[in-house]
Amino acid sequence: MSSEILSVLEYMEKEKGISRVDMIATIANALKTAAQKGVNSGQELKIEINPKNGALKAWAVLKVVDSVSNPKQEIHVEKAQAVKPGAVLGELLEKEIDPSTLGRIAAQTARQAVMQRIRQFEKDRIYDDFKDMVGNIVTGTVRRRERGDIFIDLGKAEALLPSKEQVPGEEYQAGDRIRCLLLSIDSTPRGPEIILSRGSPKFVRRLFELEVTEIADGTVKIEAFAREPGYRTKIAVISSDPKVDPVGACVGARGARVKTIVRELGGEKIDIIKHFADPREMVIEALKPAVPREITIDDKTHRILLKVAAEDLAIAIGRKGQNARLTSRLIGWRLDIEEFRAVGDDPRGTAIAALSHRYGFDPEVAARLVDMGINSPAAFEGVEAEDLAGAGFTPEQAQDIVGRIAAK
Secondary structure, eight states, X not given: OHHHHHHHHHHXXXXXXXXXXXHHHHHHHHHHHHHHHTTTTTOEEEEEEOTTTOOEEEEEEEEEESSOSOTTTEEEHHHHXXXXXXXXXXXXXXXEEOGGGGOHHHHHHHHHHHHHHHHHHHHHHHHHHHHTTTTXXXXXXXXXXXXXXXXXXXXXXXXXXXXXXXXXXXXOOTTOEEEEEEEEEEEETTXXXXXXXXXXXXXXXXXXXXXOHHHHTTSEEXXXXXXXXXXXXXXXXXXXXXXXXXXXXXXXXXXXXXXXXXXXXXXXXXXXXXXXXXXXXXXXXXXXXXXXXXXXXXXXXXXXXXXXXHHHHHHHHOGGGHHHHHHHHHHTSEEEEEEOOOGGGOHHHHHHHHHHHHHOOOHHHHHHHHHTTOOSGGGGTTOOHHXXXXXXXXXXXXXXXXXXXXXX
């Protein structure tokens, strides 16, 4: 048995990396527990394994008494003195026993304990290997799909890409290579659970850190970030070196850097803009190529009202409001976008307002005049009271209108 134990110890130490001392303690405790529940029930045991040669020794721990009532826990003083000269009453004596008497069940239990220790060690090792990789990008192979979740083989462990962390429209088959962000690792009774993500904004941020050396060394910093996975990402960057263009650094020569990231994201659009501390400048930059005609900032409610020309309205809002939402998240303000209407955009209203202001007409009277075609002071030339009366005005109203015009 000692040769078998020694081979187990050597295998665990070399192949699994489990220390010999740890395995000896595991085997000894398992043997002791199993023996005390089996043929040696009710007996206190002591078990030792020699770490060098694997030799197993066992002792029964007995109390020295002058009258034995329980042979499994007590030994008569005369027999005790034969085992250990000078033994006295009340002393605990260790009497060596044949390890084979521990029983077959004890051996099986020890084997199970070894296997359990191996599994636990592998779980601990997986946790230790991956706990410092949280926030980094890992590469694996798609193993299978279950209820929308994807299980990925990372080599040393299996990880989970939940459906909520996937990018809409992306499809993977068993055997496909995939890159993901290691989002978190949790220790559970079933072992460490590794959670991956491709939908998190942190995934895109990490891709930029890997692709853009200026971000990796801290020269360029991503100040703000907003993403709708599979559709569009907006990032605002700033440079600590005036000689370095932060947007140009992220885009790369002929767009090489950002194209690499876009390919990894399956064609997801990426907008890179320069960051400004002033929300007004920031919103102007973020909405390009749409140009705001009016910007009203409400610091109290943290809202910005934008008015853009009709031709820019669709660009500013984006498909299903996507551009407006991303811009709002990027700058951290609530965004309201409306169509800009210049004063001249409503000729009738402008004419009514002009007549009412110049001659003091009631707005209803001014509106009736405009509808008749009299939409400016010059249009009153040659108009008589009779003309107005024939157009539906009372004689009094017609005379009042003509009098007001003449007074001016």
